[in-house]
Amino acid sequence: MKVIDHIRESKGTHISFEILPPLKGKGINALWEHLDPLLEFKPSFINVTYHRSESMFKRKSDGTFDKVEVRKRPGTVGICAAIQNRYKVDAVAHLICGGFSRQETEDALIDLNFLGVDNVLVLRGDAPRNESFFEPEPGGHRYAIELMNQVMNMNNGIYLEEDLKNAVKTNFCIGVAGYPEKHFEAPNMQTDLQYLKAKVDAGAEYITTQMFFDNKKYFDFVTACRNAGINVPIIPGLKPVSTKKQLTVVPRTFHVDIPADLSGEILKCKTDADVEIVGTEWLLQQSKELKAAGVPVLHYYTLGKPNIISNVVKAIL
Ligand code: FAD
Numbered sequence: 001m002k003v004i005d006h007i008r009e010s011k012g013t014h015i016s017f018e019i020l021p022p023l024k025g026k027g028i029n030a031l032w033e034h035l036d037p038l039l040e041f042k043p044s045f046i047n048v049t050y051h052r053s054e055s056m057f058k059r060k061s062d063g064t065f066d067k068v069e070v071r072k073r074p075g076t077v078g079i080c081a082a083i084q085n086r087y088k089v090d091a092v093a094h095l096i097c098g099g100f101s102r103q104e105t106e107d108a109l110i111d112l113n114f115l116g117v118d119n120v121l122v123l124r125g126d127a128p129r130n131e132s133f134f135e136p137e138p139g140g141h142r143y144a145i146e147l148m149n150q151v152m153n154m155n156n157g158i159y160l161e162e163d164l165k166n167a168v169k170t171n172f173c174i175g176v177a178g179y180p181e182k183h184f185e186a187p188n189m190q191t192d193l194q195y196l197k198a199k200v201d202a203g204a205e206y207i208t209t210q211m212f213f214d215n216k217k218y219f220d221f222v223t224a225c226r227n228a229g230i231n232v233p234i235i236p237g238l239k240p241v242s243t244k245k246q247l248t249v250v251p252r253t254f255h256v257d258i259p260a261d262l263s264g265e266i267l268k269c270k271t272d273a274d275v276e277i278v279g280t281e282w283l284l285q286q287s288k289e290l291k292a293a294g295v296p297v298l299h300y301y302t303l304g305k306p307n308i309i310s311n312v313v314k315a316i317l
Contacts, residue, residue: 001090001118002090002118002119002173002205003044003045003090003092003119003173003175003205003206004173004205004206004233005173006044006045006090006297007206007233007296007297013290013291013294013295013296013297013298014043014044014045014296014297014298015041015042015043015044015297015298015300015313015317016043016044016045016046016047016092016235016297016298016299016300017035017038017043017046017047017299017300017302017309018046018047018048018049018237018299018300018301018302018303019031019034019035019046019047019048019049019079019302020048020049020051020073020303021048021049021051021073021074021075021076021079022073022075023072023073024070024071024072024073024074028079028082031079032086034302034304034306035083035087035306037306037307037310038302038306038309038310038313039087039089041310041313041314041317043089044089044090044297045089045090045091045092045119046083046087046089046090046091046092047091047092047094047121047208047299048076048079048080048083048091048092048093048094049073049076049094050076050093050094050095050096050123050125051071051072051073051074051076051096052071052096052098052099052100052125052128053069053070053071053072053099054069054070054071054072054128054129055067055068055069055128055130055131056068056069056070076093076094077093077108077111077112077115077117079091080092080093080112080115080117081115081116081117084115084116084117090118090119091117091119092119092120092121092175093108093112093117093119093120093121094120094121094123095108095109095120095121095122095123095147095151096123096124096125096147097123097124097125097136097137097140097141097142097143097144097146097147098124098125098126098127098128098134098136098137098140099125099128099137099140100137100140100141101137101138101139101140102139102140102141102150102160103139103160105140105141105147105150106150106154106159106160109150109151109154109170109172112172113154113168113170113171113172118171118172118173119172119173119175120151120172120173120174120175121174121175121176121177121208122144122147122148122151122174122175122176122199122204123144123147123176123177124141124142124143124144124147143195144176144177144199145195145198145199145202148174148176148199148202148203148204149202151170151172151174152174152202152203154169154170154172155169155170155171155172155203156169157169173205174203174204174205175204175205175206175207175208175235176196176199176200176204176206176207176208177207177208177209177210178196178207178208178209178210178221178225178234179192179209179210179221179255180209180210180212180217180218180220180221181210181212181217181255181256181257183255184255189224193224193225193228193230194228196225196228196230197228197229197230200230200231200232204232205232206232206233206234206235206296207225207230207232207233207234207235208235208237208299209221209234209235209236209237210237210254210255210256211237211238211239211250211254211256211301212236212237212256213241213256213257213258213259213262213282213286214257214259215286215289215290215293217257218234218236218290219293221234222234233296233297234295234296235295235296235297235299236290236295236297236298236299237299237301238283238286238287238290238298238299238300238301239283239300239301239303240276240279240280240282240283240305240308240309240312241258241262241266241275241278241279241282242272242275242276242279242305242308243272243275244266244267244269244272244275247263247266247267262278262282265278265282266278266279276308279308280308280311280312283308283312284311284312284315284316287312287313287316288316291316298313298316300312300313
């Protein structure tokens, strides 16, 4: 079932989770151990992130270095199918422009279609860690909207090889990303919203937001979207803070603020176990307020912390 149909068919607030594929070499059992306890909350869908390969330097025996491309977290398409098979819950496959040619993207979409995965979250991806700017792959897409257009084309039976006869029309429901605190490369919120509107006008059926720790940022973002003529559901993305280190890592990685009240409480903590208690309570209060405001879905980035998510969701259901 499509994400948009879940939202349309039930007026209450849905629950959904986002997981990462395991690091290469790890089995899928670690993922099941992470997800199994969360299934009691009956998520309407589960997102699986997509990861580009990273350039790494490997030392050779003569002391010089070889640059190699390593994909650390492969498996998104297979995991989506395994989730649907194991839990009978819809999976949402993330798709990114970075590191993929149009042909590779088309093949991934064909696989997803064959496997009965009807939901994709279409993203650009970021620059590799050791590069400052995002550059598309040769034959790849520069912006998420271009990738979206490729998915929309396949939904209309148009593949890259133009003369295919009676090509199957796929049936993907497409979501896109939105940024309550602005995408870090956008010159201002207004420009960012123009590009977001272009994605929605091109066929995106809902928006999932970057994480935020101050609900006002989400509420203001929804208002700004509506004023800009963006009228699709906007799903809030939520993540717990559970270590002191995250006070610097989260803003640097995700370009979001941690409110002074929260950082103040975290700085008072003696151990990360104490931080986890503070982070859980903060996420719980955020979730309660968003649910009371009638958000369509509470979407949790589980990121190795299923116990926190579990405690929060248990308390709000
Ligand atoms: P875009 O929509 O392409 O926007 C990127 C920037 O370009 C923005 O500043 C925008 O304002 C601007 N822009 C957009 N269109 C145009 C245009 N036509 N001309 C000029 N400028 C334009 N990353 C991963 O690698 N894997 C994941 O699985 C993943 N999942 C995510 C899930 C969510 C919910 C979110 C919020 C982010 C996720 N990301 C993921 C991170 C995401 O890839 C990055 O934030 C990336 O920098 C931007 O992606 P986007 O799809 O918003 O890009």
